[in-house]
Amino acid sequence: MRRIFLKLRRRRSMERDIExxxxxxxEMSALHINSVPMGNTTVVREQARDLWRFSxxxxxxxxxxxxxxxxxRSPALVVTAMISLGLGIGIDTGIFSMAVEFxxxxxxxxGASSIVYVRLAGNSHSSKEALDFVRASGxxxxxxxxxxxxxxxxxxxxxxxxxxxxxLTRNYFAALGVPVALGxxxxxxxxxxVAVLGDHFWRTRLRGDPTVVGRAIRLDGRxxxxxxxxxxxxxxxxxxxxSPDVFVPTYLDDTILAIYAxxxxxxxxxxxxAGIVAVAQRLDKEVSKTTPQPFRYAEGVQVSAVGGMDRIRxxxxxxTVGLFFVMLLVVVGLVLAIACVNVASLLLARGSARRxxxxxxxxxxxxxxxxxxxxxxxxxxxxxxxxxCGLLLxxxxxxxxxxxxxxxxxxxxFHLTLDWRITLYATLLATFTTLACGLLPAWxxxxxxxxxxxxxxxxxxxxxxLVVAQLALSLVVLTAGFLFLRNLxxxxxxxxxxxxxxTIYADVNLPPQAYKDVARKRAFVAEALRRLTALPGIxxxxxxxxxxxxxxxxxxxxxxxxxxxxxxxxxxxxxAVSPDYFRVMGIAFLSGQTFQTGGDAATRPVIVNRPxxxxxxxxxxxxxxxxxxxxxxxxxxxxxxVDATKNLSIGEDPQPQFYEDxxxxxxxxTRLEFIVGSATPPATQLQAVRAALRRIEPxxxxxVATLYSSIGLAFLPSQVGAALLGGLGVLGLxxxxxxxxxxxxxxVSRRTREIGVRLALGADRRDIAFMVLAGAxxxxxxxxxxxxxxxxxxxxxxAIFLVPGLRPSDPLSFLAVALLLAITGLAAAxxxxxxxxxxxxxTSLRYE
Amino acid sequence: xxxxxxxxxxxGTLDLLILHALQRCPLHGYSIAxxxxxxxxxxxxVEEGSLYPALYRLELDGAIAAQWGVSENNRKAKYYEITKxxxxxxxxxxxxxxxLSIGVQRVLARQP
Numbered sequence: 036m037r038r039i040f041l042k043l044r045r046r047r048s049m050e051r052d053i054e055x056x057x058x059x060x061x062e063m064s065a066l067h068i069n070s071v072p073m074g075n076t077t078v079v080r081e082q083a084r085d086l087w088r089f090s091x092x093x094x095x096x097x098x099x100x101x102x103x104x105x106x107x108r109s110p111a112l113v114v115t116a117m118i119s120l121g122l123g124i125g126i127d128t129g130i131f132s133m134a135v136e137f138x139x140x141x142x143x144x145x146g147a148s149s150i151v152y153v154r155l156a157g158n159s160h161s162s163k164e165a166l167d168f169v170r171a172s173g174x175x176x177x178x179x180x181x182x183x184x185x186x187x188x189x190x191x192x193x194x195x196x197x198x199x200x201x202x203l204t205r206n207y208f209a210a211l212g213v214p215v216a217l218g219x220x221x222x223x224x225x226x227x228x229v230a231v232l233g234d235h236f237w238r239t240r241l242r243g244d245p246t247v248v249g250r251a252i253r254l255d256g257r258x259x260x261x262x263x264x265x266x267x268x269x270x271x272x273x274x275x276x277x278s279p280d281v282f283v284p285t286y287l288d289d290t291i292l293a294i295y296a297x298x299x300x301x302x303x304x305x306x307x308x309a310g311i312v313a314v315a316q317r318l319d320k321e322v323s324k325t326t327p328q329p330f331r332y333a334e335g336v337q338v339s340a341v342g343g344m345d346r347i348r349x350x351x352x353x354x355t356v357g358l359f360f361v362m363l364l365v366v367v368g369l370v371l372a373i374a375c376v377n378v379a380s381l382l383l384a385r386g387s388a389r390r391x392x393x394x395x396x397x398x399x400x401x402x403x404x405x406x407x408x409x410x411x412x413x414x415x416x417x418x419x420x421x422x423x424c425g426l427l428l429x430x431x432x433x434x435x436x437x438x439x440x441x442x443x444x445x446x447x448x449f450h451l452t453l454d455w456r457i458t459l460y461a462t463l464l465a466t467f468t469t470l471a472c473g474l475l476p477a478w479x480x481x482x483x484x485x486x487x488x489x490x491x492x493x494x495x496x497x498x499x500x501l502v503v504a505q506l507a508l509s510l511v512v513l514t515a516g517f518l519f520l521r522n523l524x525x526x527x528x529x530x531x532x533x534x535x536x537x538t539i540y541a542d543v544n545l546p547p548q549a550y551k552d553v554a555r556k557r558a559f560v561a562e563a564l565r566r567l568t569a570l571p572g573i574x575x576x577x578x579x580x581x582x583x584x585x586x587x588x589x590x591x592x593x594x595x596x597x598x599x600x601x602x603x604x605x606x607x608x609x610x611a612v613s614p615d616y617f618r619v620m621g622i623a624f625l626s627g628q629t630f631q632t633g634g635d636a637a638t639r640p641v642i643v644n645r646p647x648x649x650x651x652x653x654x655x656x657x658x659x660x661x662x663x664x665x666x667x668x669x670x671x672x673x674x675x676x677v678d679a680t681k682n683l684s685i686g687e688d689p690q691p692q693f694y695e696d697x698x699x700x701x702x703x704x705t706r707l708e709f710i711v712g713s714a715t716p717p718a719t720q721l722q723a724v725r726a727a728l729r730r731i732e733p734x735x736x737x738x739v740a741t742l743y744s745s746i747g748l749a750f751l752p753s754q755v756g757a758a759l760l761g762g763l764g765v766l767g768l769x770x771x772x773x774x775x776x777x778x779x780x781x782x783v784s785r786r787t788r789e790i791g792v793r794l795a796l797g798a799d800r801r802d803i804a805f806m807v808l809a810g811a812x813x814x815x816x817x818x819x820x821x822x823x824x825x826x827x828x829x830x831x832x833x834a835i836f837l838v839p840g841l842r843p844s845d846p847l848s849f850l851a852v853a854l855l856l857a858i859t860g861l862a863a864a865x866x867x868x869x870x871x872x873x874x875x876x877x878t879s880l881r882y883e
Numbered sequence: 884x885x886x887x888x889x890x891x892x893x894x895g896t897l898d899l900l901i902l903h904a905l906q907r908c909p910l911h912g913y914s915i916a917x918x919x920x921x922x923x924x925x926x927x928x929v930e931e932g933s934l935y936p937a938l939y940r941l942e943l944d945g946a947i948a949a950q951w952g953v954s955e956n957n958r959k960a961k962y963y964e965i966t967k968x969x970x971x972x973x974x975x976x977x978x979x980x981x982x983l984s985i986g987v988q989r990v991l992a993r994q995p
Contacts, residue, residue, distance in 0.1 A: 052961070053935070055959065055961075056912060056935070056960075056961050057931065057935070059911070059912075059913065059954070059958055059959070059960050059961075060912055060913045060931050060935075062958070063913040063954075064913065066956075067917075
């Protein structure tokens, strides 16, 4: 401390003081005969300077200036470093931004860490009574509910469109503290006819009208007053970029709600869980007094956080997403390492060119540490430039991703803002690249300047080792990319078990109030099927409660077989469809037939799929068997057995499923889905199908698309994986090829004399080219061997992201990737080989 | 350091000699060199190339304090004065030196 103070105070006068003092000394010794020898006055000044200055900082600054000056003289190096490091750091921070957005972003609520998501009886959503009971218990500071996956029909005056809505309890905005950009949130004392708009809906559908607050919009045939608009960066509670169009109060009593609660201050999630179990037990007691209950609220209670690390800890699906991002970051880290090796090779070559300069500086008394520091500073400057380019690239990538319209039925929008986490990450990356690019060349240069005799053979060996490492790394990255490409081909080739090429999917959302009655819904279905099949070019049409991949209803429970009297525990998908469903979807009957009209009301017909029959009905002939389920007294008779279909994802194994007749169930749902089989390409029939359905119910929300495009969600993970990892693989290969090319060019230019001698002694030019190619081939071979060995172990954990049946250790992948690397590598060596063959013996012998 | 004929100063001993020379009263650089020269019976010569860096280092360490004053021949000169910290350092170094020199003498007094 005192030293710094002293130094600061003396800073100005130091030089003058030393001069004066030394002058006095000289004068005195001149006066005396018995004088003390003078010594070296320059050394005194140098040493004094070193003592009294902040030499560390000042030297550092001088080195920075020096490095800038010397880098300005080699623009090729700077540009190469900026491109390689910029690409690496840019893509790395881009993926990191996505990871932050997906995994760590907090929903737009006040105090997100005190909000929890409560599941009763293991259900994602609970009844309004249950929610009210929890709220009344006083366990939490506040309790709100939302149904986030609702659709609502919006009439803009010309047409009715289905938009995504969140139905919420009216205390939602107040309880969670959701911010609004315009107007206000919904208040507990509001009527049911108020709405808050999402930013994107407001901007795109209402042209960002600033006077929208107070105006009315028509939703589900009713007039709603707009009270507010959400901010642009609004993040919903479920996250993953889900950005609904409109928020309205729930108005139907049977709407199920996801329960969100604010913890009282100091309450932990564990305490909340214990508390809510007790509340649920009281609720069970209360409910069972009046009605028999098929499930218990207190069983399977889950309490989880809504954001940050807590959410990752408490929700397993987040962990899978997290693993995917970790994998991506590892792969992109490898690509960055490849880029670093390129820059390191360039710095090595530069170091050998500057050997003389460094040797002179050493002999003039520069310390080794100083030289080392200075070389490292050059690498740091290059890394900083690279990081700056990388951040620019990240901004461009983020803007692209934010604009991206994903081919999904739900609105997904990301907000990839550049925050401190991203900046910190970029800084860490720049530090890493500084060390990765600079450490080895700097150490090398300093050592060489001390022991110049070691230089020749050694340096090339180091550069070769670097290229081998680069090739090995790129092989690992390529293998991962190739695996995901194969995964894409494989999942495209997998049949979902139904016809997706000749079918149209229509999603109809009936206005709930006009269609409360089951009979009206049935009438609508009958009329729709009649009109659709009457269209020219349409072969058949069917209705379903849910079409696979657009959601699924899974049940678990006891199945009581009436013939043997046994009860089997089952787990199955459930659906209700119209009789023609199997024909339109191309699902084959193994035995029996589809639903027929008539029959007795006491037994209802069901159709089961093959896994269901094999797993649960195997103790006899499945066809014609009867069973009971779900707690009521209806008997169900198996009238047909069909092939299995996939339900949620393309990679899954077929699960047991059974179908009921849509016309016979008590359908409470006002959302109906239709499947239309077309003889002509389905895309050409979309308009006709839309018009036919629109004529029956003008107020219905309608989405019509080919079935292929509407199940896009199922293909998305494999597409995203293939695009990202395939792209990274290509980038890695490109960077490694550039590295190999550089080393080959360098080695040929160093061996010019040797090649000249060989030619002069009568070597064939083809032999020379072959010699160079063989050198490259050796590097590629070693690199491939090392890379294959690493890849074999490193890609094994990727199995969790791949469709079943595709093994990461499949030799075909390794073979293909190694071949690709060999071809690209030899192609890169071709140029230098030709240059070597074209060497003129005379010029090369005069060289040096 | 010292030229041929006069013994080399051991690293660190110069600090000890300077502090010792300053014990009685503040001195300027030249007279410190002179004092050491005279006290050593003209055996030791301290040249400015080693004297001044040592002085600056001692000043930074807080063992001595510097101040501009007027010399005996009416010249502006920088006077160095030993501080409390310097006296402590001197005592410690003297102790170390004594042990060292006794040790060396013992070694040299006997035949191996």
